[in-house]
Amino acid sequence: MKEKPENTRLRIGLHKKGPGRGRQAGRRWAAFVMGLWMTLLQFVYGGLPAQAQVEVSAPSAILMEASTGQVLFELNATERRCPASITKIMTLLLTFEQIELGKISLEDNVITSEYASSMGGSQVFLAQGETQTLDTMIKCIAVASGNDASVAVAEHIAGSEEAFVALMNDKAGQLGMTDTHFEDCCGLTNSDGHYTTARDVALMSRELITKYPQVYNYTQIWMEDITHETRQGTTNFTLSSTNKLLKQYPYATGLKTGSTEKAKFCLAATARKDGIDMIAVVMGAPDPKGRFKDAQTLLTYGFNISAMYVDPNTDPLPSLAVERGVAEQVPLAYAGEFRYLDTQGRDLNRVEKVMELPESVQAPVEQGRQAGVAKYILDGVELGVVPILYGETVAKAAYSDYLHKIFREFLL
Structure with a gap:
């Protein structure tokens, strides 16, 4: 059973376009074509699919x-x-x-x-x-x-x-x-x-x-x-x-x-x-x-x-900036672990974990709501995702909250 990936990337501002998307798309298309070609070769030279080789007496x-x-x-x-x-x-x-x-x-x-x-x-x-x-x-x-x-x-x-x-x-x-x-x-x-x-x-x-x-x-x-x-x-x-x-x-x-x-x-x-x-x-x-x-x-x-890839998702996540809230940041948490069962003999050491999060979020923020996702990618193909959730509730700041903040900063 393969544990979590060493290569993890964080994408901030998932709703914004950035440089390099064309190159990424090109690499993904190349990986798709290569995967298709390898599958064809496996079918031609490997005979029937593995399931067809399993024989049982039960109907x-x-x-x-x-x-x-x-x-x-x-x-x-x-x-x-x-x-x-x-x-x-x-x-x-x-x-x-x-x-x-x-x-x-x-x-x-x-x-x-x-x-x-x-x-x-x-x-x-x-x-x-x-x-x-x-x-x-x-x-x-x-x-x-x-x-x-x-x-x-x-x-x-x-x-x-x-x-x-x-x-x-x-x-x-x-x-x-x-x-x-x-x-x-x-x-x-x-x-x-x-x-x-x-x-x-x-x-x-x-x-x-x-x-x-x-x-x-x-x-x-x-x-x-x-x-x-x-x-x-x-x-x-x-x-x-x-x-x-x-x-x-x-x-x-x-x-x-x-x-x-x-x-x-x-x-x-x-x-x-x-x-x-x-x-x-x-x-x-x-x-x-x-x-x-x-x-x-x-x-x-x-x-x-079979080979199982498991990411328990115990690594710490960054806090997310909150605009117009009673708190300036909100902690994040994974929704759970990620498991992927491979039956094609692929190298699971090549799995890449990409976290996609916005740069900030506007209050109010509700605990348990989705903030972003952790995507798992192997050779350009997405294996699955795990939602990233808000770890706390952050209320929208009222006029009194701003006054309290100004007063506190003045005293400091």
Whole structure:
């Protein structure tokens, strides 16, 4: 992973024309022509595009880089399919969201209802009335894919599975999962009305791992014992991960498996290597081994072609002069870091950072409003921008403010 550039330039007065623009345009045009020529040569002598060389057994798949959301490979990624237990990714997402909001906590005691204990399929054999902490229930969902635990958590959060499913569908809409509709919280149903796509699974997986990376504390567990305490006594139960990729692929970090007769074999796999997080979604694989092989093929392909450029934007910014304000200057701040994923083997050491700011700004100035931009350029091509924001609010100076300033300068 390449860190921020050494070559940074500052352009003051971005609305003014200055000398050298023609030369810059000429250099950019030359770089564009050269880039086009190199791309043509690569196509002629390199054969088919790299994606065409990736083969998977599943009828639907996608590979996405998590931090940027960039798609590196897709095959029928918008085809609606039954998701089976990878439905639980949304259940986990909503659970961590509720924890963040302070509405529930990992120490909560979650009571298993009669309905939750009746779930078939993959389960951890929770008894009616059995209590487990939310922390343990999350392990039961993420490690052993417990349908009973999923329903118990859904009821704990929303009062009923039906109400929780409504939250799931609302969240899917917020994330732009346009080809998804949930009817349960665990994926046990075979209803035609319960469907999603590889693309949508990647979207909710990305939201989960980027916003709540603590989920890895659960999805990376291979085996762990829990204790059942019921009226019949106390027994130990071993949770065993359904994600065999944890043992087969050294960079695996999660995420969720799923299988039913209708869905066949599905997997949302996450992995990290050299600071890059990949998400590989495989749906409808013909056999259980095939889904893990497909995911590993996709992840390996992604890491082989990718290099990440990151600028954390922690360098200090100059203050900006303020005209007719109660303060003469206003501090500036970056809106955030900049990340760029390269899959073409370009030299990221050549990335140039150009900051464009006005010479001054007239009051009033509102904190958080955009003052300028930091542009990232490689061989004349703009890779992206990060807004530069006003760090404070500066009010417009009134007549009394000018008098106060004159009086203060007179005393000094």
